[in-house]
Amino acid sequence: MRRLLPLLSAGLLAGCTGWQSALAPRGPVADDLHGLFWLFTITCALVWLAVMLVLLAALLRRPPDGKARQERAMQHSARAIGGAVAATVVIVAGLTVASFLATRSISAHAEDALVIRLRGYQWWWEATYADPRPDQNFITANEIHVPTGRLVRIELAAADVIHSFWVPNLSGKQDMIPGRANSLAFTARKPGTYRAQCAEFCGLQHAHMALHVVAEPPEAFERWRTAQVAEAARPHGPEEDEGRRILESKACGACHTVRGTQAAGNLGPDLTHVGSRQFIAAGMLPTTRGSLAAWVADPQSIKPGSNMPMVPLTADELQAVSAYLTRLR
Amino acid sequence: MKPWHAAFLTLLLLAGCKREQRQYRLDPAIAESLDRVEVLPVGINGRPPRVITITGDPYRTNAYQLSQGKRLYAGFNCQGCHADGGGGTGPALMNGWWRYGPDAVSIFLSIRDGRPNGMPAFRDRMTPEQIWQLTGYIQSLGATRASGAAPSRNDAMQTRPAENRAPAMSRLPSPYEGGP
Numbered sequence A: 001m002r003r004l005l006p007l008l009s010a011g012l013l014a015g016c017t018g019w020q021s022a023l024a025p026r027g028p029v030a031d032d033l034h035g036l037f038w039l040f041t042i043t044c045a046l047v048w049l050a051v052m053l054v055l056l057a058a059l060l061r062r063p064p065d066g067k068a069r070q071e072r073a074m075q076h077s078a079r080a081i082g083g084a085v086a087a088t089v090v091i092v093a094g095l096t097v098a099s100f101l102a103t104r105s106i107s108a109h110a111e112d113a114l115v116i117r118l119r120g121y122q123w124w125w126e127a128t129y130a131d132p133r134p135d136q137n138f139i140t141a142n143e144i145h146v147p148t149g150r151l152v153r154i155e156l157a158a159a160d161v162i163h164s165f166w167v168p169n170l171s172g173k174q175d176m177i178p179g180r181a182n183s184l185a186f187t188a189r190k191p192g193t194y195r196a197q198c199a200e201f202c203g204l205q206h207a208h209m210a211l212h213v214v215a216e217p218p219e220a221f222e223r224w225r226t227a228q229v230a231e232a233a234r235p236h237g238p239e240e241d242e243g244r245r246i247l248e249s250k251a252c253g254a255c256h257t258v259r260g261t262q263a264a265g266n267l268g269p270d271l272t273h274v275g276s277r278q279f280i281a282a283g284m285l286p287t288t289r290g291s292l293a294a295w296v297a298d299p300q301s302i303k304p305g306s307n308m309p310m311v312p313l314t315a316d317e318l319q320a321v322s323a324y325l326t327r328l329r
Numbered sequence B: 001m002k003p004w005h006a007a008f009l010t011l012l013l014l015a016g017c018k019r020e021q022r023q024y025r026l027d028p029a030i031a032e033s034l035d036r037v038e039v040l041p042v043g044i045n046g047r048p049p050r051v052i053t054i055t056g057d058p059y060r061t062n063a064y065q066l067s068q069g070k071r072l073y074a075g076f077n078c079q080g081c082h083a084d085g086g087g088g089t090g091p092a093l094m095n096g097w098w099r100y101g102p103d104a105v106s107i108f109l110s111i112r113d114g115r116p117n118g119m120p121a122f123r124d125r126m127t128p129e130q131i132w133q134l135t136g137y138i139q140s141l142g143a144t145r146a147s148g149a150a151p152s153r154n155d156a157m158q159t160r161p162a163e164n165r166a167p168a169m170s171r172l173p174s175p176y177e178g179g180p
Ligand SMILES: [Cu+2]
Pocket: A163, A164, A198, A199, A200, A201, A202, A203, A206, A207, A209
């Protein structure tokens, strides 16, 4: 055990860095929360230590003998209690003010803020990039890109039950409540991919409801945005043609949209550029032709209870659909 | 109370712990057989697939299946024509008056194949399992007998009585109230 302990704690500490950790802040809001976390932790640790020391002293002390001494002790303890109450008031008030100051930045505003409307579904995320120019609007799912150094405001909503948005590396947590508009702002300082996880239990597949936030330099972001605004890629060759035909004519098109085709449903993620995303099904699987085929063949084995049914396809149809989906970059 | 009384009562209580089963993934062969209804030539009435009877009619008696039906009713915008069941450009679905028969197979066929006076076919837009979920939900809307299963509650206002009332309709509406 003695030898295992450092190993175990090293393993635990490794969980504190990485792409989904509030202890590895990558933006000003996260910095503030990170500072707040340590302020609370250290203050509370010191208070605990002080209480324990006083308790120990009280246990070890001999009770005073004689009436005069007892009275003096009473006066002492009255003073000690008074001091402790005053200290408590000061500490609690101080932490309250610090907490208020640190979380103020969550509702920051800026003229040039990038606005993303995020809607939670059981169990995936729909992201709408609301541009003032109507032809620059687009909808995507489960992966959002943001430019570094620019304020991003996320407007949160939910379609069915309460979900919660939380990218620990970039910002605090905010609930997504049906029928109520919430919002939250953050700025990403460093390029990178950060993982968010729905933070409010929302049903069977709550644990498999992840969102990826890709922060990239403004030029790269602009390139990504232009690519996302475009309609879906044209199929190359007869197999992909067949894939598109199946997507339009089978049930897929009733739930999914592929812009530029007849598939225009809105019960599932927009698939116009599904091949460009790192993961499918809200972080379940990395996007490859194989994983797309596996998902379409049997979603209920991969994510039981998810709202995508198994649509019966022959092996050839599955080949064609997966070829076409991979083309949709 | 003797110890064996307590033991017996505990066992009895434990029996209550059985949870309603949720069936997420149908065996592909069963999923396919759900489409096989035997229909009379007029397209009304007939015999539902055997699996439904054998498995205890889950689309009427299982809360999960009813909830999925309710989700589909909103998702596929049946509301657009049938409102909350009271009817709009399409007929009412809860007043006990059916143009094509009140039984599950007739309702299933109305949804799957459409009906001539403006009901679109959903054959290519849903799986047979989903159509059965919808059918069960629609049957529960106008039910005049109480059932042990109900779909989940609405968060928003709706114009029909809550589905989890037992029964959904205490009696059929009179002709003055829009009934037959
Ligand atoms: Cu959740």
